[in-house]
Amino acid sequence: MAWFTVSGSRTGESAVQDVAAGLRDRGLHEGRPVSAGEPGVVLVAGDPARAEDVVHAAASGGRVLVALGAGARADPWRLLECGAEDVVPLSSEDDADHLLARLERWAAVDAIVESDAVRSVALGSAHRWKAVLREVVEMARFTTSSMLLTGETGTGKEVVARLVHDLDPRPRRRELVLLDCTTIVPSLSGSEFFGHEKGAFTGASGARSGAFGMADHGTLFLDEVGELPAELQAALLRVVQEGTYKPVGGSQWQHTSFRLLAATNRDLRAESDAGRFRRDLYFRLAAVTVRLPPLRERREDVVPLFHHFLSQARPGQQPLALDPAVVDLLQRRPYPGNVRDLSQLAVRVGTRHVGDGPVSPGDISPDDRPGLSDGAGAPTQEAVAGGRDPDTWDERLEQAIRLSLRAGIGIKQLKSLVPEIATDIAMAETDGPAAAARMLGISRRALDYRTAGGAAEPDQAARPDAASNS
Incomplete structure (x- = not known):
């Protein structure tokens, strides 16, 4: 059920009155949302002074579309800052159908976001995370656009890529092909992408499909695309633009059509400005850019995610309560490896915990306890040069590497x-x-x-x- 409300005086605003009547006739209730997350429309008539407050209050619970009457001199950018999803002008009663179509799309997206298919893989209920999921779901289900996923390591880029593929609306959709650009060997890169014919090079005992062929009518996901060598950037751009490629050692052009997803923890716009990444390829990849938030920007998800990962680490056993000191640690602890870091912490806790009692401070390994790194600075140049404490800096380096690996680095x-x-x-x-x-x-x-x-x-x-x- 959707809602609408009118902000300002309706006097003299015939379009606002007509649209309000049209929304009412189509089953929308007038007033504020009756349940959390319910989308709605704010019709702004006359003086828009109160509109910002109305939008801010309504947007805290769901998505809000603002429709401006002819006499409303509101700043649309300011309304977007207050939480509106979009701001559109009103001209006639027919606009009620346009507004309703937008609400119906949002309702369809929200239904997918709240479905078991999404909730079981894209865990979390933080406002920032939900907003990202809505954007991902809408682009995945209702378009076939390329998508660039950005964000720090461990934020879930591969999980989101798999979700986009699963929600793809194309009929006869084929497989998802994942290619880690950091593992591509330059001497074999042509075969990785284009495939090869039998006898194309020493050791090519048979024909082999490459990523372009395997992803035909499916999805090609390039992880860490910022690491792609310059010559392969050019080759990828040609295939994306023309939809054809030729296997190594082959003479026939092959056709391919795939949805292209790419992920990076680099700033590809800055890389392209610096000449280290092709600008034309960047704009191809960035048709839709989605930034996945780090865990520190969705703190309310930390404890529920920990419970989930802990249950995975203890299959078939009862869920465990958490001691308040452990909850406090989880909420204050930094997560340089983000969700991957948190999942590995849960695994370590699961291996130490015994019985069905609450997780207690002793279940936290010494390396994960607060205060571990306090005062543990690197050795000074003088200490190393003077030969003092030769083992200390080695141990600290080893400890830093251990913590990095445990954090998912x-x-x-x-x-x-x-x-x-x-x-x-x-x-x-x-x-x-x-x-x-x-x-x-x-x-x-x-x-x-x-x-x-x-x-x-x-x-x-x-x-x-x-x-x-x-």
Whole structure:
């Protein structure tokens, strides 16, 4: 059931009066929402001064569409900031049908969001998360657009990609093909994407379909698309634009049609502006861009998610209560690996807990308890140079890596993050690039290359043995 209300005086606003009557005739009740999450319409007549307050109050419980009468001089951008989903003008009674069509779409989207098919995989009820799910569901069910999923590691990009594929409206939809762009070997990249014919290269004992062929009439999901080499960015763009490709060693063009999903934790717009990612491919991928919120922006989901993951870690056993100290820890603890970090914490707790009693502070492993990292700074340059406490910094480094792995930060991310962090520290703690290069144990040229955005030392990359060991 949807609702509508009129803000302001109806006198002289014939369009508002006509639309209000039309909405009433179509079964909408006049007044405020009667249940949480119920969508509705705010008709703004005359002076819109109260409209912002009305929209703000109504939007806290559900989606609100604002319709402006001819005499309403409201700022639509301000109304959107107050929580409105959209702001449209009114001109005649026929607009009631347009408003109703929008409400019906929202109702259909909300029904899917609240369905078991979605709730069982996209867990959470935080307002930010629900807003993201509505956007994802609407794009997935009612369009076939490409979609770019952005967000920090562990925020659920693969889960959302699978959901988009499952909700795809295309008839005879085929499979979802996942390709992790960080694992693509340059020498075999053509085969990964295009497939190959028998005898195309040494070891090609038979024909093999690539990602473009396997995803035909299905979905191609490129994880960490920001890591895609420049030559493959160009090849991907051609296939997306033309819908044809040629397998390695083949002579016949093949047709393919797929929905393209991509995910990244990089700022691809900034990467394209810097020339490190093709601008034309970026705009192809970003037809719809959805940012998945980190767990710190949906704190109300932390405890319910922990309960879910804990139950998964203890299949067939009774759900456990949580000691208040544990609840407090869960709500205050940082989650650098986001939902993946929280799920791994639940697994560790599940392995330590015994019996059916509440989860208590002792079930939290020492590495996860509060205060662990307090005061555990890195060793000073003087201490390392002077040889004091040789084991201390090794232990701290090992501990930092252990905590990163437990937080869901994998070796591929560590491999890229550690040099970046070390470079930033050296630049901050020395009086210039030359000194920073000496601290890092690399050449000045290599440091300049790193700070300019390069990923490997040019001196080393130019040596033949570097290529053979890559």
